[in-house]
Amino acid sequence: QIFLKERKHQKKIMDKLIIRGNADLKGEISIKGSKNSALPIMVSALLSENTLKLQNIPKLVDIKNMSQLLRNYGAIIKSNGSNFEINCKKIVNRNADYDIVRKMRASVLILGPLLARFGKAKISLPGGCAIGTRPIDIHLEGLKKLGANFNVENGYVVGKVNNQLIGNHIKLSFPSVGATENIMMAAVRAKGKTIIENAAMEPEIADLAYSLNKMGSKINITNKGIIKITGVEKFNKANHKIMSDRIVAGTFVIAAVMLNKKFKVKEVEPQNLKALISSLKEMGANIKVEKNIINILPSINLKGIKIQTSPYPGFPTDLQAQMMALMSLAKGSSQIKENIFENRFMHVPELNRLGAKIKVKKDVAYISGSRHFKGAQVMASDLRASVSLVLAALCAEGESEINRVYHLDRGYEKIENTLGKLGPSIKREK
Ligand code: EPZ
Numbered sequence: 001q002i003f004l005k006e007r008k009h010q011k012k013i014m015d016k017l018i019i020r021g022n023a024d025l026k027g028e029i030s031i032k033g034s035k036n037s038a039l040p041i042m043v044s045a046l047l048s049e050n051t052l053k054l055q056n057i058p059k060l061v062d063i064k065n066m067s068q069l070l071r072n073y074g075a076i077i078k079s080n081g082s083n084f085e086i087n088c089k090k091i092v093n094r095n096a097d098y099d100i101v102r103k104m105r106a107s108v109l110i111l112g113p114l115l116a117r118f119g120k121a122k123i124s125l126p127g128g129c130a131i132g133t134r135p136i137d138i139h140l141e142g143l144k145k146l147g148a149n150f151n152v153e154n155g156y157v158v159g160k161v162n163n164q165l166i167g168n169h170i171k172l173s174f175p176s177v178g179a180t181e182n183i184m185m186a187a188v189r190a191k192g193k194t195i196i197e198n199a200a201m202e203p204e205i206a207d208l209a210y211s212l213n214k215m216g217s218k219i220n221i222t223n224k225g226i227i228k229i230t231g232v233e234k235f236n237k238a239n240h241k242i243m244s245d246r247i248v249a250g251t252f253v254i255a256a257v258m259l260n261k262k263f264k265v266k267e268v269e270p271q272n273l274k275a276l277i278s279s280l281k282e283m284g285a286n287i288k289v290e291k292n293i294i295n296i297l298p299s300i301n302l303k304g305i306k307i308q309t310s311p312y313p314g315f316p317t318d319l320q321a322q323m324m325a326l327m328s329l330a331k332g333s334s335q336i337k338e339n340i341f342e343n344r345f346m347h348v349p350e351l352n353r354l355g356a357k358i359k360v361k362k363d364v365a366y367i368s369g370s371r372h373f374k375g376a377q378v379m380a381s382d383l384r385a386s387v388s389l390v391l392a393a394l395c396a397e398g399e400s401e402i403n404r405v406y407h408l409d410r411g412y413e414k415i416e417n418t419l420g421k422l423g424p425s426i427k428r429e430k
Contacts, residue, residue, distance in 0.1 A: 016403045016429050017416060021375055021396035024423035025256060028264035031249045032058045033082060033242035035411055037204040039106040040181045041211045041242065042066050045075065045086035046113035047189055048215055048235035054084040056242040061409045065104045069096060073110075091117070098124035098155060104410075108136050109178060111159060112186035115148050119161040125152065132341040138176045142183035145170045146190050167192035167231055175200040175225060175311045181208055188217040190231040199227045202312040203272045207243045214238040246272040247318045247384070248412060249294070253277075254322045255391050256296035257285045258329055263422075265294045275315040279307050279323070283330055302330035304369045308337035321347045321388035328356040328371040329395065336365045347385035350378040354392045354400065375400040383411040390415065394424050 033056035043066070045052040057063060059082065067077050067084075074092045078085045093114060101107040101124040114121035126134060140150050140157070146165040150157055167190045172179060180200040185208075187194035199205070201223070209219040209227070215238040218230040249268040256263035257280060270277065270289045277294070280287055282305050286297040304327055309317040317340035327334035328351065338344050345365055348358045353376045357368035375398030380386030386407040393400035402408075405428070408415055416426045 014430070015405050016401055017390065017405050017408075018427050018429055019390065019393040019400045019402065020425040021373065021393060021398055021400065023259060023394040023425065025259045025261040025263055025394070026423050028266055029252055029418065029422060030267040031244045031252070031265060032056065032267075032413060034058070034204060034207070034245035034247075035060055035062055036177070036202075036245075036247070037207040038063060038242045039066055040109050040185070040204070040208045041240065042070065042084070042086060043106075043109045043113060044185055044208065044212055044215070045070070045088050046073070046091060046110060047088075047117060047185060048237075049089045050215075050235060050237035051085055051087045052211075052215065052237070053239040054086070054242060055082060055240070056244075057082045057084050058242075058245065059413050060411060061406070062104050062106065062411070065100060066106065069100050069104075069107055069110070072100075093118045093120065095156065096123035101126050105134060106178070108139060109182055109185070111139065111157070112143060112182040112184070115143060115159050115161055116165055116186045116189035119163070121159045122156050124156050132343045134341075136178070138172055138174060138179035139182045142170045142172065142179055142196070143186055146183070146186050146194065148186075165190035165231075167194040167229070169195045169197070171197040172199060174198070177202050177205065180205055180227070184208065184212070184219065184227060184229065187229040188212055188219065188231060189233070192231055194229040194231070196227040196229070197225065199225050200311060201225055203243060203246060203269070211238065211240040214240055244268050247316065249273060250276045250316070250319045251322050251387055251391075251412075253280070253287070253294055253296060254319070254326050255394065257287075257299070257302070258326050258391055258395050260298045261296070262298060263296045265296070266292065268292055268294055270294055275313060276319055279305060279315060283326075302326075304330045304332035304334035304367070306335040309340050311340070317341060317344060318384050320344060321385045322391055324348070324358065324365060324367055325351060325356070325388045325392045327367040327369065328358070328373070328392070330369045332369045334367040334369065336367065338363050338365070344382075346381035347388045350381070350385070350389055351392055353378050354389070354396055356392065372397065374398060377401045377403070380404045380407040383407050387412060387415075390419075390426075394419075
């Protein structure tokens, strides 16, 4: 049984996408729920003895892994399609093993809720990944300020609380998304008030706070990176619809601009994509924003620009790779400075294999414009890098083969079907 499972897993890893270039793209797409909102909100169910009902959960590998992790702790999860019911009344506190944490860094988010509810937790250190070392020091610093103590024993972080977490004034050294979420999910059950300063302000944080407040928490987010929390003891049952995925939405907007097609991206919250939309308009893209729709129309020609990634509301690092593919087609050169992750240019050599001309010097990528992509065999490295290769392959002359698409499956629902329905010829080969 294990052998078959292993063999199936190995085969999965060999999956590749065959994409024919000069793709057509027509019609519209409705964007599903946000992976980076769904993951912390699923974890927040650990805080409560009552059922958390969730709608608009995306069908992604990371969601499956998170469900598996929570079930390991005894959570009862019922799901049909994008509706989930999670009940954590009977939770057995155990360890989050290296195998699951290695695959999905969001596993570290269980630290805060477990410490708040049980006063102890043991999770494997996440280790690095393709885009950087990604430590959790800011998470631990904040949780310590609430009264937790940690030590590291052979690759595991063991957290303990003497009696109860106590609210405190915490100033993050960097507005880390995960650390803000971890600390928030501990503070909501701590005794007294907590203030988090220099907190991440990504929309997914607001969605988590909205869902926690429906469960009975008392969280107030100001617009200056300050989050005020008053701890509560009881959580009631709640019902929450996950916000739309702004990164998937941004990816399809960029795809339509690259293919220069009339296209509609629906079920989005355009106010969450202001930085992307203003950058695309600065390049000369023809974009019209309605209430929950972004309309892309063909544009005459696009010019290169300079951007840099920064915490929200700045340009999102998760759209940096996709933007780089688009910039290769614009007239004139562009630059991207990556300020969030120390190694998030893994897609550059692969895009160059497809015909881009990009040079990297430290944390800046210099992108030549007016390039023509040509089909090639390429290798995906991390979730967003792999989708930038798909975008380039759609615009290329001839056919491309993208290997290790399991990276893609973590963030994009069956992209060959999603895209296949909209015109491109894209198939998955086992
Ligand atoms: C979240 O990761 C997202 N993941 C990432 O999306 C996203 O790229 C990132 O935020 C930035 O927006 C989820 O929400 C599940 P961070 P997270 O903590 O929380 C350093 C995707 O494609 N740092 O804001 O891990 C860290 O190394 C993924 O969906 C510390 O040094 O991001 C990085 O350089 C990729 N110490 C920077 O801060 C810490 O304790 C930003 O990390 C924590 C972070």
